[in-house]
Amino acid sequence: MSRAEQKAATREKILDLAAERLRREGLAGNAVHRLMRDAGLTHGGFYVHFESKEALDIAALERAMESLGNLASKVPADLPRAERRAQMAARYLSRSHRDHPETGCPLAALVSEVPRGGDMFREAYAGAVAGALMGRQEVLGPTPPGEDIALLALMMGGLTLARAIPDKDLSDAVLRACRDASALLAEAYEHRRGDEA
Known part of the structure; x- marks a missing residue:
């Protein structure tokens, strides 16, 4: 392996760990000294790969979004x-x-x-x-202004609230209520679209 290939592989290793921590522990999870130690690297080596902690966090956010993929594309297209x-x-x-x-949506984890x-x-x-909203529209088709924003906000808010509540029954109830509200909102938007056609 060449020196350049080794450097690239090391950067990928750091990024994968940083993306996981960003989703699980937030911005504080990527403390440089701890991240590098856990990656089996020296603290000083960090600046060979990233110019700052913020640059790492941005790259980790991009990596987390890439690994998540387009959620809309995972739903059956014939519905x-x-x-x-x-x-x-x-x-x-x-x-x-x-x-x-740690494997989920970084948008909700960091909001x-x-x-x-x-x-x-x-x-x-x-x-x-903006990329998540555009990805939804690419798969699901164009929507009136605000429709996908409202649904994304409801989904992210519901997930964030459910994670914050230690009582699993209440947390489950939050997830259920937000799923139901999302379905009703999607149906209401669809009816409104039909009425306007």
């Missing part, structure tokens, strides 16, 4: 649009997603921290939100 949106919300607002943030982040990180987060 009516409202049903596809409801199924996507049901997958997002699941116990599995709630209980495994409460972003306002306190640096300007560049906030811009990267906004870009990731």
Whole structure:
């Protein structure tokens, strides 16, 4: 392996670990000294790969979004649009997603921290939100302004609240209520679209 290949492989190793921690522990999870130690590397070696902690967090957010993929594309294409949106919300607002943030959506995992982040990180987060909305529209078709924003906000808020509640019964109830509300909202938007046609 050449020196350049080794450097690239090391950067990938750091990024994979950082993306997992970003989703599980938030921005604080990627403390440079701890991250490098756990990756089996020296603290000083960090700056060979990233110019700053914020640059690492941005790259980790991008990696987490890439690994998540387009959730809308995982729903059967032959269903009516409202049903596809409801199924996507049901997958997002699941116990599995709630209980495994390290492999889940970084947008929900970071939503409460972003306002306190640096300007560049906030811009990267906004870009990731815009990318998620665009990905939905690519798969599900164009929607009126606000429809996908409202559904995404309901899904992210529901998941975040469910994770914050230690009582599993109440947490499950939050997930159920938000799944039901997402399905009703998707259906209401579909009816409104039909009325306007």
